[in-house]
């Protein structure tokens with residue numbers, strides 16, 4: 001398998017993002033089948049690459065987007081896709097897209113006031129930030145004071161504002177409280193969100209994304225079977241439960257492949273400098289982890305850095321592998337929040353190539 005992949009990308013392309021569309025297809029199919037009746041949306045901001053989206057839309061019920069730019073991107077590719085549009089700080093022109101999307105996730109009472117003032121027509125979910133403990137989260141969007149969504153008092157204010165405005169159809173509740181949680185913890189959060197939604201008489205509940213991704217072990221994946229079965233057990237007749245994961249769907253299908261330009265020892269520590277760096281794959285810098293790699297010959301621990309003039313341009317620290325100038329280096333788990341969150345123009349190095357393996361499934 002490893003060799004097959006190698007032959008499909010030439011070193012002239014390095015640095016390159018290589019996406020294995022068959023890997024993605026297999027993974028999303030497993031996720032879909034674990035979820036049964038639970039609606040699955042993909043959070044486009046994790047990776048909006050059209051080739052990946054084309055695979056994903058065969059399995060998902062819709063796409064979750066977080067800007068007018070993402071709405072346009074998705075509409076352009078898939079005119080009939082169901083879109084859920086959320087995100088804090090929507091501009092007037094973004095709110096004006098409300099009638100064109102399947103669901104608008106409202107983040108504040110002022111958004112309701114602006115929709116009313118504009119005479120808008122929309123199907124909305126109110127995004128709630130519940131004050132519940134979220135132990136072990138890698139990023140918390142809820143469970144305390146954050147700019148995401150509203151506390152229950154804000155939701156109550158929205159409910160008052162909506163009275164008498166029939167063209168703003170309240171469909172339910174949205175919550176995306178944390179990321180980095182395992183299946184059991186995600187189910188605890190889901191249960192709290194469902195209780196809250198039921199207390200308001202709501203039957204459509206989007207419980208967000210944030211399923212854990214473990215960069216220290218690419219083989220340890222979120223337990224979709226437990227999660228799917230747990231959600232099925234929580235769901236009551238007549239309820240629509242929706243989730244919107246991003247990272248956990250696309251992260252595994254992408255690799256960032258590059259080549260060693262220089263190797264040197266500085267004050268005793270061994271460094272390998274590769275073509276490209278965190279201006280292509282900012283994930284290790286932003287998450288503070290070592291990007292997992294395909295491990296070759298064992299060797300003296302080497303710190304792998306990119307071409308930028310900053311110590312933050314570190315891809316992986318003290319990896320025990322033998323590296324020489326010209327060697328190929330393959331970083332794994334580069335399919336989400338990698339290229340599209342990176343500061344491409346810093347230092348004006350060339351852009352990476354994008355290669356798609358197993359494109360014609």
Ligand SMILES: *Cc1c(COP(=O)(O)O)cnc(C)c1O
Nearest residue numbers: 043176179209210211245246247
């Ligand atoms: C980013 C985001 C997601 C996806 O989160 P992942 O950690 O990539 O699964 C889902 N919903 C909302 C509202 C988000 O902001």
